[in-house]
Amino acid sequence: MSKKHSNMEFRFIKYCIALLVFFAFGCSNVKYLPEGELLYTGASVTVKDSIIKKRDRKALEKELEDLLRPLPNKQILGLRPKLWIYNLAGEPKKEKGFRYWLRNKVGEEPVLFSKVDLDYNSSILRNFVENRGYFKARVSADSTAKNKRITAEYLVWPKKQYKIKSVSFPEDSSALGKAIARTSRRSLLKEGNPYDLTVIKAERERIDARLKEKGFYYFNPDYILAQVDSAKGDYEVHIKLKIKEQTPEKATIVYKIDKVVVYPNFSISKDSLKYKKEDVVLYKDFTIIDTAATFKPRVFDRAIYFKKGDYYNRKDHNLTLNRFVNLGTFSFVKNEFKTSDSLKNTLDSYYYLTLLPKKFIRVEVLGKTNSASYTGTEINVNWNNRNLLRGAELLTVSVFGGADFQLSGQNNGQNIYRLGAETSLVWPRFISPFNWEGSSEFVPRTKASLRYEYQNRTQLYALNSFKTSFGYIWKENSRKEHQLNVVDITYVSPNNVTAAYLEDAKTDESLKRIIEKQLIFGPTYSYTYTNTMQKRRKNTFYFNGELDLAGNITGLVTGANIKKQDTIKIFDVPFSQFVKLKADFRHYLKLGKESELASRIILGAGFAYGNSSVLPTSKQFVVGGTNSIRAFRARTLGPGSYFNVPTVNNYLPDQSGDLKLEFNTEYRAKLFSIVRGALFIDAGNIWLLNADPNKIGGEISKDFIKDIAVGVGAGLRFDLSFLVLRTDLAFPLRKPYLPQGERWVIDAIDFGSGPWRKENLMLNIAIGYPF
CATH class of the missing domain: 3.10.20.310 (membrane protein fhac)
Known part of the structure; x- marks a missing residue:
């Protein structure tokens, strides 16, 4: 028998097993029910009215169905696996242990029809539609049983909806009466709109909120009475807002x-x-x-x-x-x-x-792994003083260190070690010649920081990095935040460069640039907008835009903006000149109570000029890895269709570019307990602005879409409340470095092949969501 036929048989057996499991889920639940009980599987509401538009009728039915209680057991694809797990676990002998956890935490007890009160639900539906203006509505309830399962059906006859004929506000001459009358311009109660009790309640709260801005400290919405007159029988109501006679005197006074x-x-x-x-x-x-x-x-x-x-x-x-x-x-x-x-x-x-305690120490220890086969650990020790100068200033002194080891793979033995320290001081005000404190609920801040890091890539090189910054952070409101660093200086100096790395750098300018001294002057600016904290919204957004201007003022002073043969240096180090823009836009679509579709698009561009011919390596864009295109190892994809091959010394260099385009979308849903699942697709790449003879195909062109890499995968997220542990397994669908016509590799997917899995399956383990 051929290998192809063997794989087909193996897949057929797997599908059969899966069908048997799902069949068990569907059929084995009702046999565990107590004698005489029926499994409640849900309810439907039908609005019987020919006047209401079909779309509005369906929307009303959905609202009414959401009011019904109890809720049936949760379903996945029409089946009830949590109920099946509950029955499978059986009755535990004690209130702890695996069986107890499986039955009560993962599983879900059956919802029995004996718990359903048809009359009570009918009254809830009747009250709801009457509160919407469908007075004298009629509701009936029935049920249908089959194979120990039962559903409930509710019929609603709403009759004609009442509309608002007129709205009147208090006309008395008291200070409170006049204040309420002045709010009428923005009233939520509009003539011609349907009568709705929830709108009346919202109107009372709106008036109260307005009065609270005018000094009526002791007032509250319950002191407003809404008299509704529908006696004329013309399906119209007259609403009269009054101040209750029982309103205490102090609620009528401005303070x-x-x-x-x-x-x-x-x-x-x-x-x-x-x-x-x-x-x-x-x-x-x-x-x-x-x-x-x-x-x-x-x-x-x-x-x-x-x-x-x-x-x-x-x-x-x-x-x-x-x-x-x-x-x-x-x-x-x-x-x-x-x-x-x-x-x-x-x-x-x-x-x-x-x-809060004035001084405290926080220690963070974490382990990490990435798709480049590096496994390591990191420790951060932070000492904080919350009130350094008696002005609520925050001083933070941090020391950190880490190591990444590649135990197997292309760069075996080329370990990475990091060691450094950082100190920062944050003032809860703007320190500037301009006296501006703002009117936001968020305190504007001034931040100064100084950082040093030593990074040693064994068998290759070491880098000393110094960074200092001074800038401002402020929020307009809970959604909009700005950060401006008026001073942002980075200095990088290499040492201990090995002969093997120097040999590779002779034929690759990008490797040579990594070990060059770098001097970068700011400023930088970023703007963030987000409404993701509004959990009830169906659509929420996140946007972050960054602008990085390096060496612009320095270039004007030194004349570097004018093209010259010689590079201008400061302290014997060439300073960088470039403009870099980056935009990160995210959209979250809520599909259900425990599911959503998250999408992200990243656009980035950097342009070197004046004293620089290319962007500094640390400022270039990269793709791949745990938070990017997860089907490709970090920093190994691109630029363009360039194929990243090992160097003569078996070193796999990082790849970076001047332009970036990336798109990600991910379906997220809760599976059970703390476990959430995800299905995702990632696409994108990076490009060079100018052709590089050492990276054929790396430059941007009109056919850049043909260079897009695509990967898909699935993952699990373990929400531990204080952190989210994420595991993603991904594989490529499109490899841009393959010849034209061969870049889509869907036909080559073969999970049963060891060599294919080794080359294509990428396991990413990380903390937090990718976006």
Whole structure:
């Protein structure tokens, strides 16, 4: 028998086994049911109305079905594997152990029809449609049983929907009545719109929010009464908004701020409100009771938006609380308003702040592996001081080290060792000639950092890297963040370059550039927008744009912008000149409660000019690896159709380019417990702007699409709450370095072949999601 026929038989047997397993899932659940019980498999709602448009009717049916309880057992492809696992595990003898975990954590107990209350569900549906304006609706319920399984069917006759005929606001002359009337322009209740109780509730909350901005501190939405009149029988309602007669007097009064008192050393565990006279600091409009002289008073001036004599405003209230939290020095922030004893219609504001430990050490140890067959470990030790200069400054001193070993593969024995240190200081304000504090709830920051790293690639070379930066970080709101480094300097110096590497560098300019001294001057700027924290949205987005300008001012001063024969040097090192742009756009489409489709596209371009003919190696783009095109080893793909072959000394050099295009899309779904699964496809490549004789096919052309690499795969993610452990197994569908007409390699896929698996299957293990 031929090998091809043998593989076909093997695959046929696997398919048969899979079908048998699925058949077992589908058929073995009901035999475990208690005597006389039926397995509840779900319900349907049908809206019986010819006036409502079909699309609106289907949408209403979906909303009504979501209200029904209980929910049936979860299904996958029409089957109930979690229920099957529950039955398979059986009754555990004790409340621990593998069987207990399998039955109660992975499995799911059967949902029995005896738990379904048809009358209760019918009343829920009736209330819902009446709240939508379908008054006097009628609902009936029935069920259908077959083979110990039962479904419920609900029929809804909604009748004609009532519309809003008119809306009126309070007309009295009181301050509260006038304030409510002034909000009518932006009312959610519009004439001609359908009656909807949820909109009425939202309107009350909108009015309350508006009043809170006008000083009505003690007001709340329950003090607004919405009278609905539908007596005329013309399927129209008149809505009249009134202030309830039982509204307390203090809810009708506008309040101003009198005293602002801050307790920076508040402790829940002991009485920290006791203080001595010398502990009281009067600063501008604030009273600061700092028993340990922990902070400079100006810290609170920047954080607190209320000033003596201001009207109470909930926006300023929330901004102040958020600023205290964002200072990063407090574990607990509490705010309390009390009616002032000294002045009528005023509030005293008290802030109780509990400190985090001022100094702390964090140690991080992690293991890692990548698709280039490197396995290693890394340790980071960080010492932090949260209040270095009594202004909520954060000082961080870090030392780190790591090693990567390639135990097998192309670069066996060429290990990588890293050692370094970094220190940074962050001020919770802008340090600049311009006095701008912003009005965001997020504290603007100034950051200065200094970093040194020594990297030794054994048998090849070592690099000393120095980096310093000074810049600003600020947020407009929770979605938009900016980072500007006005100073960003990088200096790289090589040493211990081996003769073998120098031999390879004679024939490859890119290898030579790696061991050249580099001097890069900033500035850099990045902008990030994201609304991914809004979990209820079906579509969420993430965007990050980066701009890197190197040597532009230096080039003007030294004249390097004018083309010259000789490269201009500073301290005997040529400085780099280039412009680099990068955009990273991501889209997340929620498909269900526990599933989504995540997509990403990356565009990048770098252009060297003036004092530089090419981008520095550290600034070029790369693809491949755990967070990129996962079917290819890191830094081995491209540029273009160039084939990355080992050097004469058996060294597989990193590949990089001036241009980058990458696309990824990934289907993610929860499987069970902490385990999530993913199916993904990655595509893209890098290119050179100019032709390189040592990298034939690496330059960009009008046919660049033909150089796109494509890979697919599947993975598991283990969500441990404090981190996500990710495993991805991928293989290529398209290899751009093969001859034209042979680049699609789908026909060559053969999971039963050892040589094919060794060459094509890439296992990536990482922490966190790829994007």
